[in-house]
Amino acid sequence: MPLKIFLGDRLVDEADAKISVFDHGLLYGDGVFEGIRVYGGKVFLHEEHIERLFESARAIRLEIPLAPDRLMRAVEETVAANNIGDGYIRLVVTRGAGGLGLDIRKTSHPQIIIIADKISLYPEETYTRGMNLVTASTIRNHPAALSPRIKSLNYLNNILARIEGTDAGMVEALMLNHKGEVAECTGDNIFIVKNGVLKTPPPDAGILEGLTRHAVMRLAREAGYPVLESTMTRHDIYTADECFLTGTAAEVVAVVTLDGRKIGAGEPGPMTRDLLSRFRTLTRTGAWK
Numbered sequence: 001m002p003l004k005i006f007l008g009d010r011l012v013d014e015a016d017a018k019i020s021v022f023d024h025g026l027l028y029g030d031g032v033f034e035g036i037r038v039y040g041g042k043v044f045l046h047e048e049h050i051e052r053l054f055e056s057a058r059a060i061r062l063e064i065p066l067a068p069d070r071l072m073r074a075v076e077e078t079v080a081a082n083n084i085g086d087g088y089i090r091l092v093v094t095r096g097a098g099g100l101g102l103d104i105r106k107t108s109h110p111q112i113i114i115i116a117d118k119i120s121l122y123p124e125e126t127y128t129r130g131m132n133l134v135t136a137s138t139i140r141n142h143p144a145a146l147s148p149r150i151k152s153l154n155y156l157n158n159i160l161a162r163i164e165g166t167d168a169g170m171v172e173a174l175m176l177n178h179k180g181e182v183a184e185c186t187g188d189n190i191f192i193v194k195n196g197v198l199k200t201p202p203p204d205a206g207i208l209e210g211l212t213r214h215a216v217m218r219l220a221r222e223a224g225y226p227v228l229e230s231t232m233t234r235h236d237i238y239t240a241d242e243c244f245l246t247g248t249a250a251e252v253v254a255v256v257t258l259d260g261r262k263i264g265a266g267e268p269g270p271m272t273r274d275l276l277s278r279f280r281t282l283t284r285t286g287a288w289k
């Protein structure tokens, strides 16, 4: 079934969802986006995603042409028009069409694109067995060059690291920052468990502050686990009791090896399994509001 796409200010047929080849989103990766989950027809962490989108836009001096509440309605209209129960939304705002130069004053009409579709998930086996990771040699963008806190359309940094993961036969790859500290994976945040304490790199390690990361930290605190944002190196992962990733698509997924080294017992650990189960309860019951 062809999708209905929200483009500009209305829903159009998939075949009519076209934008200019002069759009700076295409020419330069000049724009911002969000990836959002729909559970049981409800948009997960909707306000938080819209807030992060507006923050990313502000950081690149892009004015989103719809107000946040209108944009939220547009997302909901797109979900409803495509009859999405459990699915995924890609919300994109480009700088709009301009000249072939970099000057943003020559662009006009930022484009809003909303796609709501089914989601392709990791097989359940990935959750029960855990995944393997390698460290990419491509480091995360230097925050003074392009802040990883901006969820921009320029994802080449992540794509280059992901290629290294794919070449090694893995579905994710670990990225270090310019100081050699652990930052995150190419599309997921990373956590470790050591002596009962849940630890994750802080925002200034050069990470995108994932909304799943935030939700999992909250669930962990509610469960009584100590939670710490702390700078870490690969040593901390190699010697951790447990390790897992969080992300909109992945949710909570155990990591059982890094660079061929077994982490902990080499299987999803008890805190990881508990947090995955709590996260699934939260999302499957619509209890996050």
Ligand code: PMP
Pocket (backbone or CB within 6 Å): 035, 158, 184, 185, 186, 187, 188, 189, 207, 208, 209, 210, 211, 212, 213, 246, 247, 248, 249
């Ligand atoms: N880091 C990066 C680089 C990402 O692209 C994502 C996915 N958006 C995440 C972390 C996880 O963020 P979230 O939990 O909001 O999906």
